[in-house]
Amino acid sequence: MSGHGHGHGHSHSCGSEGQHEPAERGVEFGLYQRIDLERLQCLNESRDGDGRLVFKPWDQRNLRDKYVESDVDEELLFNIPFTGSVKLKGIIISGENDDSHPAEIRLYKNIPQMSFDDAGREPDQAFRLNRDPLAELEYPTKIARFSSVHHLSIHISKNFGDENTRVYYIGLRGEYSETHRHEVTICNYEAAANPADHKVESIIPQTNFIS
Numbered sequence: 001m002s003g004h005g006h007g008h009g010h011s012h013s014c015g016s017e018g019q020h021e022p023a024e025r026g027v028e029f030g031l032y033q034r035i036d037l038e039r040l041q042c043l044n045e046s047r048d049g050d051g052r053l054v055f056k057p058w059d060q061r062n063l064r065d066k067y068v069e070s071d072v073d074e075e076l077l078f079n080i081p082f083t084g085s086v087k088l089k090g091i092i093i094s095g096e097n098d099d100s101h102p103a104e105i106r107l108y109k110n111i112p113q114m115s116f117d118d119a120g121r122e123p124d125q126a127f128r129l130n131r132d133p134l135a136e137l138e139y140p141t142k143i144a145r146f147s148s149v150h151h152l153s154i155h156i157s158k159n160f161g162d163e164n165t166r167v168y169y170i171g172l173r174g175e176y177s178e179t180h181r182h183e184v185t186i187c188n189y190e191a192a193a194n195p196a197d198h199k200v201e202s203i204i205p206q207t208n209f210i211s
Contacts, residue, residue: 031088
């Protein structure tokens with residue numbers, strides 16, 4: 001599957017000369033595979049379900065057949081649950097090369113079911129965006145602040161002046177690790193230990209009574 005990008009170099013190139021090869025960047029922007037799409041929400045989307053369409057493979061970032069458009073005003077709010085723990089390192093947001101392109105985003109971590117009412121709080125990080133129809137511009141996050149993210153909210157608070165906002169691609173760069181197994185193991189140990197403790201405490205007094 002060759003990408004239809006405008007990148008400097010070929011997607012299938014095996015040379016590495018210090019430049020960011022498109023294939024490498026595709027791997028780095030692979031966090032879309034770690035999103036729990038069934039539970040992803042996009043608030044103020046004009047058509048139900050369109051919000052999840054903009055999270056897609058790197059080689060599809062410039063395709064224009066899938067996009068999300070805002071409904072009653074220019075704002076959009078994405079609630080993005082991950083299937084594990086993510087260290088978020090960068091974000092790309094691509095729209096139309098006109099005033100419908102997002103102009104500002106605000107990022108919030110670990111606030112599931114976030115609503116527009118919550119968007120008044122201080123974000124973990126905010127960016128002023130440039131128009132980026134070709135998905136070339138990456139905005140680096142403060143990694144220390146985004147090192148253990150289970151849920152990410154992206155609030156597009158304004159565009160460049162249009163009534164509605166249109167987004168074609170959101171790329172998330174970072175690292176993923178599974179955390180649930182450890183939690184389950186700890187829970188099992190605790191569950192096994194507690195009943196055993198109670199049994200010991202209740203058996204000792206009974207034995208004393210009998211003797």
